[in-house]
Amino acid sequence: xxxxxxxxxxxAKLLLALLVGVVLSIPLFSVWLLVYxxxxxxxxxxxSTAEGWGGPQxxxxxxxxxxYRSTVAETVTEGGRRVVxxxxxxxxxxxxxxxxxxxxxxxxxxxxxxxxxxVVYEAGVSGKxxxxxxxxxxxxxxxxxxxxxxxxxxxxxxxxxxxLYGQPPxxxxxxxxxxxxxxxxxxxxxxxxxxxxxxxxxxAGRPIVADFxxxxxxxxxxxxxxxxxxxRWRVTSPWPHPSFxxxxxxxxxxxxxxxxxxTYRVGNLALVQSLVSTGPATPRERVPPPPRGVQHVExxxxxxxxxxxxxxxxxxxxxxLYSQVNRATKYGFLFIGFTFLAFLLFDVIGGxxxxxxxxxxxxxxxxxxxxxxxxxxxxxxxxxxxxxxxAAIIGLNTAYSAAVLKSWRRAAFIGALLTxxxxxxxxxxxxxxxxxxxxxxxxxxxxxAVMYLTRNLNWGGRTAAEAG
Numbered sequence: 001x002x003x004x005x006x007x008x009x010x011x012a013k014l015l016l017a018l019l020v021g022v023v024l025s026i027p028l029f030s031v032w033l034l035v036y037x038x039x040x041x042x043x044x045x046x047x048s049t050a051e052g053w054g055g056p057q058x059x060x061x062x063x064x065x066x067x068y069r070s071t072v073a074e075t076v077t078e079g080g081r082r083v084v085x086x087x088x089x090x091x092x093x094x095x096x097x098x099x100x101x102x103x104x105x106x107x108x109x110x111x112x113x114x115x116x117x118x119v120v121y122e123a124g125v126s127g128k129x130x131x132x133x134x135x136x137x138x139x140x141x142x143x144x145x146x147x148x149x150x151x152x153x154x155x156x157x158x159x160x161x162x163x164l165y166g167q168p169p170x171x172x173x174x175x176x177x178x179x180x181x182x183x184x185x186x187x188x189x190x191x192x193x194x195x196x197x198x199x200x201x202x203x204a205g206r207p208i209v210a211d212f213x214x215x216x217x218x219x220x221x222x223x224x225x226x227x228x229x230x231x232r233w234r235v236t237s238p239w240p241h242p243s244f245x246x247x248x249x250x251x252x253x254x255x256x257x258x259x260x261x262x263t264y265r266v267g268n269l270a271l272v273q274s275l276v277s278t279g280p281a282t283p284r285e286r287v288p289p290p291p292r293g294v295q296h297v298e299x300x301x302x303x304x305x306x307x308x309x310x311x312x313x314x315x316x317x318x319x320x321l322y323s324q325v326n327r328a329t330k331y332g333f334l335f336i337g338f339t340f341l342a343f344l345l346f347d348v349i350g351g352x353x354x355x356x357x358x359x360x361x362x363x364x365x366x367x368x369x370x371x372x373x374x375x376x377x378x379x380x381x382x383x384x385x386x387x388x389x390x391a392a393i394i395g396l397n398t399a400y401s402a403a404v405l406k407s408w409r410r411a412a413f414i415g416a417l418l419t420x421x422x423x424x425x426x427x428x429x430x431x432x433x434x435x436x437x438x439x440x441x442x443x444x445x446x447x448x449a450v451m452y453l454t455r456n457l458n459w460g461g462r463t464a465a466e467a468g
Contacts, residue, residue: 032330035325061193099130105237133204181196221313248310
């Protein structure tokens with residue numbers, strides 16, 4: 001009795017359903033590739049939409065950099081003899097502020113291109129930083145007399161300076177406005193940023209306070225690299241879906257439907273770094289803008305963004321439809337398996353013959369659900385698309401089952417089964433943390449039901465209905 005003979009044993013019918021299910025794995029995998037391809041296209045479109053606006057931004061500084069004279073010894077060869085000579089070089093003393101107090105207001109904006117949407121933002125930053133000459137400066141081998149305090153620099157870091165917009169940044173010390181220059185930067189952001197020449201001679205006798213404010217644009221996320229002895233950062237925004245990331249979390253935060261507020265407090269002991277550092281003088285560098293087509297997240301990472309010692313706020317979208325469709329597709333075999341199981345039980349117990357072609361057509365409709373879900377979700381959103389696609393497939397398979405099973409009553413059972421499956425799948429997608437538990441319980445219940453209904457079935461012989 002062959003697999004494709006007119007009269008098959010229950011075991012052969014089971015193997016036939018399994019074979020058709022394996023064949024359907026090919027289009028199901030193709031749907032998964034389609035979701036991935038559409039997701040890549042959306043990322044390309046979003047990067048193009050945000051191009052020129054500014055990428056994910058990390059702000060750092062200010063840092064006070066003071067050149068000083070230092071004597072170094074070097075060994076040279078003269079007349080066949082090694083001679084130690086001393087020469088004077090310029091190096092840099094970098095001071096982090098004792099206290100920096102920063103306030104930021106982030107204003108998000110949704111921008112669309114075709115069916116794709118990206119969240120960009122405008123951010124205003126203002127603050128004060130207090131610098132003081134270290135009491136233990138001699139430990140670093142630097143004397144105030146060797147410093148060129150009149151040639152000091154106040155450096156600010158911003159990963160993507162293309163995002164600077166509106167009024168130019170304003171920096172003042174002691175009520176005197178400073179003229180800003182491009183470049184400078186900080187160790188966290190590289191040479192990208194801006195700086196100002198500063199006559200820091202008053203620093204020898206008392207602390208100095210720098211006031212600053214600037215505005216910039218970006219997309220995705222914004223972060224602050226704390227560097228001061230005491231960093232205070234207060235952030236407000238009307239965006240209701242923030243994600244707090246990075247190495248530091250806010251000490252206080254409040255998130256509502258109207259937006260969020262967050263307050264960070266970070267000390268330099270948590271940064272594992274001193275407020276004072278010395279090193280060779282850094283040459284002037286200019287970071288070129290990222291090339292066209294490069295995603296902003298990758299660019300920011302290349303410039304030092306997203307380190308473990310930053311406080312980062314992501315302006316996330318509440319629903320990522322591609323990840324949801326991708327997760328739904330992974331449950332495709334569950335849909336095919338449960339539906340085929342119902343047809344198989346009608347076949348081996350109810351005596352209603354189901355052919356391989358009928359299995360294949362029903363399975364093709366189940367696979368088509370995920371294509372409809374993806375296509376509709378890009379236009380009308382995930383939940384409306386899920387309702388529309390599931391209703392269409394339930395109606396199609398229920399009507400077809402009425403013809404295959406020779407009964408609208410049996411077809412109603414198939415429709416109820418599919419409705420239950422789609423409801424459970426939506427719950428699984430909504431409750432990500434419990435999806436494995438719910439899926440495991442469903443499979444256990446299905447296996448128990450099959451074992452009970454087929455407990456007296458002779459899988460190797462003909463059914464009673466066929467024998468009659």
